[in-house]
Amino acid sequence: MTILETTSPRSERRASTRQIWLLTVLLSLLLLSALSLRFGLRPISWDNIWESFVAYDATRADHLVIQGMRLPRLLAAWLAGGALAGSGALIQSLTRNPLADPGLLGINGGASLGVILCIFLLGISDPASFVWVAMGGGLLSTVLVFFLGGAGRGTPLRLILAGAALSALFLALGRSLLLISQRSLDVYRFWVLGGLDGIEMPTLAALLPFFALGAAFAAVSSFNLNAMMLGEDTARSLGLRVGLARGLAVCAIVCLCGATVSMAGPIAFVGLIVPHMARRFSGADMRWCLLFSAFLGAGLMILADLIGRLPVFGGNMQAGVMAALLGGPALVWLIRRDGSTAL
Amino acid sequence: MxxxxxxxxxxxxxxxxxxxxxxxxxxxxxxxxxxxxxxxxxxxxxxxxxxxxxxxxxxxxxxxxxxxxxxxxxxxxxxxxLAILPQSPSAPEGLTVQDLVTRGRTPHQSALRQWSHQDAEAVGRALELTGMAPYANRPLEALSGGQRQRAWIAMALAQDTxxxxxxxxxxxxxxxxxxxxxxxxxxxxxxxxxxxxxxxxxxxxxxxxxxxxxxxxxxxxxxxxxxxxxxxxxxxxxxxxxxxxxxxxxxxxxxxxxxx
Structure with missing residues (x-):
């Protein structure tokens, strides 16, 4: 028992710093959310924002902008950033590869090909109708990658290789279609940059079940991955059903990223870098890493979208592009500040 | 027999x-x-x-x-x-001894019931038996080969099999x-x-x-x-x-x- 007295204060102190950090991150997130409602091409006063929630008046332009544009955008940024960064944390841990990105499972490649085919063959150009095509393409290609990667029995390396191969194939197929069709390219290039323009409440509501399901799978997976990160043999020895755990994590990633890509296009980079930021606060515990990733990812997307909407950038910089512009230097700064520790 | x-x-x-x-x-x-x-x-x-x-x-x-x-x-x-310690197991960077030994409790936990007094006791006992308590908050990569191996053994002991x-x-x-x-x-x-x-x-x-x-x-x-x-x-x-x-x-x- 003496040992408990000597070790527990230390580990408790560490746990409580983590909680304080999480609270700080959450508060910053709320602050950013408020700012995101207030600023844009033109600022809207706090009073008007408040009124648009409690006494909505469809004849007032400010209310329309808040409820019809900025609020859906904000929610989409929360969902997209949280989902991408959370699934990034999952895939990096699942494949034990710090450079893994959720797009590596072929979701983005499949979704892109689906959208291109849809434009090319059916001549559809309305972004709202891309949602289910992108979702279908993403789902299908992930299923393909998962089984080519050996299903529950393959190695993480095999999974990554299958994903990389199929992604490259889908990308090449898509590009060759775009080469022969200028019209498809015009429609596609807006979708592929990844942004939160024109997302409306009904779309969000339709995709919400996927986000919720993905979050539930992710929560269970974070517990499993804590054991999986010690290697497959150790995980099995600790009583885990490794194949099932791997399948569950892939389901979480598919739900989260599939819903995101169909909502906002393929947003790269957030899923790759935010988990590295999160790990600085969470340590090696996957449950904390997932929480921090989700909140930091949401924060980054909201900030990126907010800055991208400012008049300086013509009010129309895609959030996906801006997220990478902000996140890249931020990560470099974090690495340089810590000096000794690697990624 | x-x-x-x-x-x-x-x-x-x-x-x-x-x-x-x-x-x-x-x-x-x-x-x-x-x-x-x-x-x-x-x-x-x-x-x-x-x-x-x-x-x-x-x-x-x-x-x-x-x-x-x-x-x-x-x-x-x-x-x-039954616990097994596989040959030369590996851990992700930054994992502390305490984290590692805690993972040994996995078969006694579930995603819904994650930590109990029994878990804390088993982890503390395993750290003490292996002499790893003073290093509980050190990351594994900062330990010598002998200490690292003892940390893994502590994990297997915490499994309490x-x-x-x-x-x-x-x-x-x-x-x-x-x-x-x-x-x-x-x-x-x-x-x-x-x-x-x-x-x-x-x-x-x-x-x-x-x-x-x-x-x-x-x-x-x-x-x-x-x-x-x-x-x-x-x-x-x-x-x-x-x-x-x-x-x-x-x-x-x-x-x-x-x-x-």
């Missing part, structure tokens, strides 16, 4: 890419004893241990744990009774650290009557620490028994192709191999 041992291999055959590794092997792991599996390289030692721990599925035959096929039991329930399997736990350790680690394992066995089975390369260390030795040759048991029964001049020549003299260890009285 009247009652059957809790862990038993029955007519086990394993092949990799059609090369047979274990051939129709039957063995008991005696309860409450330290069993050491020895044999020349590529004789199937690790495969036997991994099969006993259900990490390797046999092509035919089965491993019985408490009288039932280990592959037909829920993995979690097996993990509450009656049976502990270790695959070459002394690899990469110098002689003093090998002795320290094996003495540690011996003390758990003596204090809590934990059944231990491990693979060791060094026949002299096996002779000193084992109650029971299983000598493998080409995927089959060549001989088994107490160190005095197994470590003989004739057996060493047959199992390892090693010509040697056997003397009695002047300190411990166990057989000691002097290669010629």
């Amino acid at each position: 009247n009652a059957p041992a809790r862990l038993h291999a029955k007519a086990l055959s394993v092949a990799f890419a059609k090369t047979p590794i274990l051939k129709d092997l039957t063995a008991d792991i005696p309860d409450g004893k330290i069993t050491v599996i020895v044999g020349p390289n590529a004789c199937g030692k690790s495969t036997l241990l991994r099969s006993l721990a259900r990490l390797q599925k046999p092509d035919s035959g089965e491993v019985l744990l408490d009288g039932k096929s280990i592959h037909k039991q829920a993995n979690r329930s097996v993990a509450q009774r 009656e049976i502990l399997l270790l695959d070459e736990p002394t690899t990469y350790l110098d002689l003093p650290h090998q002795i320290e680690l094996l003495s540690l394992i011996q003390s758990f066995n003596q204090q809590s009557n934990q059944t231990v089975a491990m693979v060791l390369h060094d026949i002299n260390l096996a002779a000193r620490f084992a109650d029971h030795i299983i000598a493998l040759r080409a995927g089959a048991i060549f001989t088994k028994g107490s160190p005095a029964e197994v470590v003989t001049r004739n057996n060493m020549e047959q199992v390892f192709d090693l010509r040697c003299q056997i003397i009695s260890d002047p300190v411990h009285g166990t057989p000691h191999v002097i290669p010629e």
